[in-house]
Amino acid sequence: MRADARDNRERVLRAARAAFAEHGAQASLNKIAQSAGVGAGTLYRHFPTLGALLVAIIGDDVAALCEKGRDLLGHESPAEALRTWLRAVAVHATAMRGLVAARLAVPPAPHADAALAACQERIRATGAALLERAQRDGAVPGDIGIADLLTLVNAIAWVSEQAPDDEYLLDRLLALVRGMEPSAHEEGT
Amino acid sequence: MRADARDNRERVLRAARAAFAEHGAQASLNKIAQSAGVGAGTLYRHFPTLGALLVAIIGDDVAALCEKGRDLLGHESPAEALRTWLRAVAVHATAMRGLVAARLAVPPAPHADAALAACQERIRATGAALLERAQRDGAVPGDIGIADLLTLVNAIAWVSEQAPDDEYLLDRLLALVRGMEPSAHEEGT
DNA sequence: CCTCAAGCGGAGAGCCTCTCCGGTTAGGGT
DNA sequence: ACCCTAACCGGAGAGGCTCTCCGCTTGAGG
Structure with a gap:
């Protein structure tokens, strides 16, 4: 790749990150290009x-x-590890303002690019390990x-995103999921 | 209202219903007007x-x-009544292809029309009665x-809508909600 | 039958996404 | 050091969208 091309790619990426953070899925690709200082083409x-x-x-x-998921595999409470990780997934999905939710939410992902599918698979594999451990633990x-479970978490992230005013909505909804009850018995303090 | 106006209103409504059923939230208002045989204005x-x-x-x-909710208040199993009704809410939301989900999902509903808010409130009140009964029942x-709970159901309806191929997704996700486990103990057969 | 407010519809402004192609340029080969 | 060409650039433009505005048409009461 030519140096100028790499440069433009970086600029677009930076602009896109900013635009998605500010306007969410409604960000205009046109404006991203413009604010990156490149043409739409x-x-x-x-x-x-x-x-x-x-x-x-x-x-x-x-x-x-x-990586966070791998670390959490060593956490003393398998259930809490799973909860923590799923919350991180949700927060990340929310940060992307529904964009990710809309594309990653559903496994088969109709028009998914191969790369997008690969991202999904990596998330899925990480989650599977955490879930299995929590299930073995009973x-x-x-x-x-x-x-x-991941689909549901994505749905929750999406809907939380619709109500940006209610900052606790995400946690309240996660707590409504079976197995995700916050202060579960296994703490026994 | 003049007779011709009422007529046009009906035609638009019919066209819109068809368009939303077919294309979901992506339906073009332009085309709805056109297929209704009226101008965009x-x-x-x-x-x-x-x-x-x-x-x-x-x-x-x-x-x-x-009304279905009121009927279900007389159902022998409060928990099953609640489950049945929430599923109906989800199916209805899904039928509207995310349109409803996007607007009704979150209580405060930012730009909500008063009429839309009224719809929400009626649903909420009906659900509250069913939920309270189920909770009293333990x-x-x-x-x-x-x-x-309704927000979560709407989120589930929305995400199910993203995967039209997987017709059981809706039920599987609903079953992941606390208190919504399908074959609960109270049946005791 | 006449009048005129209510109603109509489509042109157009201003967005958007995505394509196409003529002009520009980086950088390897000589 | 210079040239050549393939890679790259950018913006004009096609086509679609939402929503507004306003001159023309028409239902229906007097």
């Missing part, structure tokens, strides 16, 4: 689909989430599947 | 905002849902609030 050449742009933006976050019912 | 005169059009379309459904934990 350049934006679309680097990121042919919205999904491609997304993956480039959230790639690092996904990696961080997976703290979470065995009939719960990781895919549905 | 006519559509916007009758329904100044998307919310107004929505209320006109779902008004009947909301009434039906409330079948549903007492720390659950109806507003959050």
